[in-house]
Structures are given as structure tokens and as C-alpha cells.
Amino acid sequence: MAGIEKVAVIGAGVMGAAIAAHVANSGTKVLLLDIVPEGAANRNALADGALARMQKADPAPFMGRKAARLMETGNLEDDLERLAEADWIIEAVIERLDIKQGLYRRIEGARKPGSIVSSNTSTIPLATLVGGLSESFAQDFLITHFFNPPRYMRLMELVTGAATRAEAAEVITDFADKRLGKTVIRAKDTPSFIGNRLGVYWLQKAVIEAAERGIPVEQADALIGKPFGIPKTGVFGLLDLVGLDLMPHVNASLAAALPQSDAFHTANRPLPIVQKMISEGYTGRKGKGGFYRLNREGGQKVKEAVDLSSGHYAKARKPRSDAMDEAGRSPRALMAHDSAEGRYAADVMGATLRYAAELAGEVADSIADIDEAMCLGYGWKDGPFALMDKIGPDWLAERLEAEGETVPPILDLARGRSFYRVEAGKLEQLGLDGAYHPVTRPEGVLLLSDIKCGAKPVLKNGSAAVWDIGDGVLCFEFTSKMNSMDDQIMALLAKTLKLVEAEYKALVIHNEGTNFSVGANLGLAFFAANIAAWDQIESLVSFGQKTFQDMRNAPFPVVGAPSGMALGGGCEVLLHCDAVQAHAESYIGLVEVGVGLIPGWGGCTEMLHRWQKFGRLPKGPMPAPSKVFEILSTATVAKSAAEAKELLFLRPEDGITMNRARLLADAKARALAMVEGYIPPEARDYTLPGPSGLVAMEMAVQQFRKVGKATPYDEIVSGALAEVLSGGDTDPIDTLTEADLLKLERDRFFTLVKRPGTLDRIETMLMTGKPLRN
Structure with a gap:
């Protein structure tokens, strides 16, 4: 072929x-x-x-x-x-x-x-x-x-x-x-295929119902967002992103193509306010704004939302909802809540899920295909049928009957059952014939979620789990919030290394979260610093360095398999793997300076080694430290795996997988290919510029300060980083061991973590998610 x-x-x-x-x-x-x-x-x-x-x-x-x-x-x-x-x-x-x-x-x-x-x-x-x-x-x-x-x-x-x-x-x-x-x-050759057929109906229904019920756009986005596993853009934010002017054309096309019996026609009602916004150039993010806009008057950036009744803009309010508070994380409880908000959520999502059930068999051959289309095309955490399993097929069917609506055949078949089930460790889906059929994957696809269906973890604690993925390979999975690194992850990783050495061939570090890891758990660090638990922080940094060194020097291959963000400590994990098989959309970087710190788990040391070994730089002790200083002091993040290779967060020989669903299989194959004849890396030594190099890097920061690109506290943090990268009080003719550099890295990290300016940066990041420019 x-x-x-x-x-x-x-x-x-x-x-x-x-x-x-x-x-x-x-x-x-x-x-x-x-x-x-x-x-x-x-x-x-x-x-x-x-x-x-x-x-x-x-x-x-x-x-x-x-x-x-x-x-x-x-x-x-x-x-x-x-x-x-x-x-x-x-x-x-x-x-x-x-x-x-x-x-x-x-x-x-x-x-x-x-x-x-x-x-x-x-x-x-x-x-x-x-x-x-x-x-x-x-x-x-x-x-x-x-x-x-x-x-x-x-x-x-x-x-x-x-x-x-x-x-x-x-x-x-x-x-x-x-x-x-x-x-x-x-997809079948039907109007708008799968994703847009259901997605456009969902968007239109949500907008119409909000306008007619007087639900503010901020409130609607909150109700039709997080409770249902839908991105925080919700409905109105998504339309701003897509472009309001596109929707009339899409709606007209669907209306012309679909029979009058289709439920789309009941939601396809024009809204004068939207037509007025489009005519005035409020077409979304590509225009002057849309349902939301940024008001930059007076040098400020104020997010505003439109009033769907008057068309006037006012400062966007953070939605507060008794219905959402009382429902907790339950979509069913929100839909059942006796309030205007509950009824809005119930009518929008109930109609959308009913429409999805009606489309089964018409737009695609399986419910899994419809779910996949909404997850990947619209960012839903769960597709409509998986969401119906969470809400309860029986409850939905009874609600439709109580409203005098016809229950779609496949929803009727799911009564007393579910749309998905696990049988003999395999995921199955309900078909229109009333029987369950395997959810199949393309050849070469290995998903951790599928492995979990039929297995229990080999090891587990509150922040990580270890899975046997076959052929003598274990997979280490982060499970903490946002996959942030903490003492429990380090403890289980140390235990896993001993287990692999005793009983297995290789280790892969991978998870299926949105991000590989956003870095160290800042909340724990901030708490420890506020109660002056310096021994606890010192222990975590020292143990992290030792664990990563043990991982890199283990007598078996360790392969990192990231996707999404791998920042700070998450990046340092990858830097100490023997090889990395990265998803193409991996965003890797050492960003510690943004919270007033420097990499403390060997990131500085490893980046120096890479730029000395792989960087196409002039010879001498200064070029590599200067380049690493440039990357780390500006918290540079690679915006793709390809760019991560340019910055040497990934080595030239590290692999890139375009399809995320194939990442684990590719990483496992990479690990197995390294097993035979595997030899751990040799010990490293470094020749660094010492005080002269430190002065040069400090002068560069001072120049940035003069032109407004660096703050007073940036000078302090960058100064600590420069001390590590220059080798401290060394001479260009001396040779430093890796242990020397790791000690210097620890010492400067501890110096910074005790400073008020660093604690201010950490607190601001935890409170706002944005760096403090102090």
C-alpha cells in the first residue's frame, strides 16, 4: 500500500x-x-x-x-x-x-x-x-x-x-x-457529521435558553462547564473563540439539510442581540469582543460580559450559585436542583444528551465514536454516553417520560444497565442491537485507562501508582492534583526503582492527565516555609536529588513519556530519564524563577551537561553556562517537543510521537529496545568559569533591569542561578563533580526559599495562577 x-x-x-x-x-x-x-x-x-x-x-x-x-x-x-x-x-x-x-x-x-x-x-x-x-x-x-x-x-x-x-x-x-x-x-455522510451535528445543537440550545430565561452569560458558562466536565470556556466563551459570525452560516446549512422532524429546528431560533453584535463587529476574539470583551480604557484590562437583554457590557462577575454549591460535583444533582439554574442546566444538557441518543446509528456506527468526537472535538471530559452513565440512564429516561418526550431507543435499551461496562477486564459498549460489543483500539495503541480496567496497581499511594503494562515493563503514573510533585511521589518512585531492579526489565514514566506534571507542589512548600519547617523542605530537595540520581544510574532503562506541560520538577523527571518518548504537544521547561526559586532536583546540573555535550557552541567553560542561564533565567518553555529538542530539554536522540494514543506503546517499545546490553550512563564532571562567569551573567541581568525587562527580585533570583551555573568559587582549570554542583544547587535553593520575596511569589502564584513581578 x-x-x-x-x-x-x-x-x-x-x-x-x-x-x-x-x-x-x-x-x-x-x-x-x-x-x-x-x-x-x-x-x-x-x-x-x-x-x-x-x-x-x-x-x-x-x-x-x-x-x-x-x-x-x-x-x-x-x-x-x-x-x-x-x-x-x-x-x-x-x-x-x-x-x-x-x-x-x-x-x-x-x-x-x-x-x-x-x-x-x-x-x-x-x-x-x-x-x-x-x-x-x-x-x-x-x-x-x-x-x-x-x-x-x-x-x-x-x-x-x-x-x-x-x-x-x-x-x-x-x-x-x-x-x-x-x-x-x-463518520457517516450525514449533515455536519458527528462533532458539529451534536456540538452545534448543544451550543445553540444553551444560548437560546440562557437568553430566554435571563441567565447571565457568566452564569451559563459556569453551569454548563465544570459540573459536566466541559472546558471552563463553557458555551459563550467557546463561541467567542470560534467566532459569532460563523454560527449563522453553520446553522443555516444544518437547517437546510435536516428534515423538519429533527430536534435541531426547535433550537434554531434567531437572536436579535447576536445579530446586532455581529453587525457591529463584536464577532468574538477575532473582532472587538463577543459575549466577553476586554475593556482597555484607562490602561486597565477589565473583562466584561454582555447583557443578553440590553446588549450592554458590564464587568464580568464570578458566578456564585447555590445550585452548584449544593450539587457539588454531581451533574445529576445540579439537573435535579429546584431552581432557575438547575432547570437551565437540566433543559440544556437533558436535550443535548437526548439528541446524542437519537443520533446513535445515524451519524456513526457506535456510541464510542460519538463520545470520542465530543471529547476530542469539543474538549468534553466525558462524551455524552459516558456522561449519561454518570447521571443515570434510568433517571434520564424517566425525566423525559415525565415531560412527555419520547425516549430514544438506545437510551431505552440502557435502562437498568449502562452504556459502558467492563467485562473480563475489557471495556465494552452498548449497541443498538441491545448487546455489548468491545471498544476496539487501532493496532499499536496502548492506553493506561484500558489497562486499569482489568488490573490492580502493583504499587500505590496517595500521589502515584505503578502499573504492569506487560513484557516486564512497569509504568509509573502521577495521580496527585495537576500531577504536582511531592514527597509521596518521590517515596513511591524510590520504592519502584528497587522493585524494577529485582523483578522487571524497564520502567516507563507516563500518565494520561491533561499535563504530565506542572512541577513541585507549591502549596506544601509554602505551608512548610510559613511554619519554618526548613528540615522538611531540605529533606524533600535532598531526597528528590538522590531519587533522580538513582533513577538515572539504575541498571535498567527508564523512559519518560510526557504529554502537555512538563514544568519545573516535571521537567527534571524527564531530564533524568535514560530516554524520552514525548508526545509532539509536550511543553517542557524549568520555570522555577517565576516563583523565586531555581531548579533544585538536578535541573541546572543536567542542563549544563546537555549544552556542553550536544550544544553547538564555541569551546570553553563559558558558552554552555551562558546558554543555560539564558534559558532558565527567562523561564523559557518549549512550545512543542520539536522546540524542546532545540532547547535541549530533549536530547537529539529522544523520540517524538505525533498521536498521543500511541505514546505509551511507543515508550514501552523504546524501553524494551534498550534492555539488552543496557549500561547506565558514566559519571559526569564539569569545567565551569567561576567568579568571572558569575559577573558576566549578573551584568546581563542588570542590563535587562535597566530596560525594564527584569525586576529587583529577578536580580536576586538570577544571581543565585548564576552562582550555580558558574560553579561558585571555582577556577576554569578545576574539575567539578556532579555532587559538587548538586550541593551548590541545594544551597542556593535553600537560600532563596527562606527569603520573603520568594514566599510572596509563591503565594501570588497559588492565589492567582500568575507570577508576581516584585
């Missing part, structure tokens, strides 16, 4: 350009084409402009500088014949059938036989798109619906037609899965 070596994307708008950028992120050459603007001196102006914008955009569509160099630009007049170079041609132009079909006819005359063509549409059925076109084109055609932004959203819906070659679907599925990191869900 031929693979994909080059891709062409037609349409350099926001979506098309971002899809092209993500193809480049996979290491694949990509050609971006668009029309020639009338009278343009640069005939490639649209594609060139898109490339230039993306290289400056934040969040960045590209994962690194190398990716941007894989993109070429052109136009549909001069470069149409270059489509013959592409194995996959992606159309991402305006949602008009006449324009798309006209383009397809031009593509058909230029492409090579057997190349695959797909559309990114989410509104026009595939059968309509290929209507009247050649049979050969229809055989190679499918829909690949990416979610925006393509780099960060893990969902891709794949739609095939009656004529589509099975091999074409397999090739695209394999490439999108392994190279683009997508979870590919096979």
Missing part, C-alpha cells in the same frame, strides 16, 4: 493554511496553493501571506522552524500541474458547491492516477460533492474534516462514499493517525 510522501493543500485561508502547516509538522513536504489576486504583483500573494502570518502566529501552527521550511507556496494558475507531485490533495476552499466542483474538474486534469483527493468540508455531503464527476475521481475522493486549529485538535472525521476505494481510506487513516497525530473517526 503506497504511502503519502507529498501533500498539496488548495485554499490558503485560515483553515487550509493551518492544515498545510500541520502536514509540514509531520515532516512531510506540502504545497499550498490559492488563486491569483486580481492585479497582484506577487501572484503567490495569498499563499505567501498565509505562510508569513503563520510564522508569527500565537498559538503557533508550526511546531518548529524545520516544519516551516517544508512548505512551498504557489498559485492555481502557474502551479496547477504541480498537483501531479502530490499523493494527497486537500481542498479547503469556500463552502460553495459550484466553486468546489469547478476546482475538482481542474484537479482531475492535473493530478496523477491514484492520488487521493479530499475536502475539508463539514457542511456539504460527499455524495453531492462528487455528483456529475467521473467515476475515477469518485473512487479517489473522500472527506477529511479537520477541527480548528488543526495542529492542536486531535479529531479528524473521515467520510467515504459508495465509490471510494477502501485502500484510499486506509492510506489516509494511517497517515492521519501516525503522522498527523489524529484520532480518525469514521
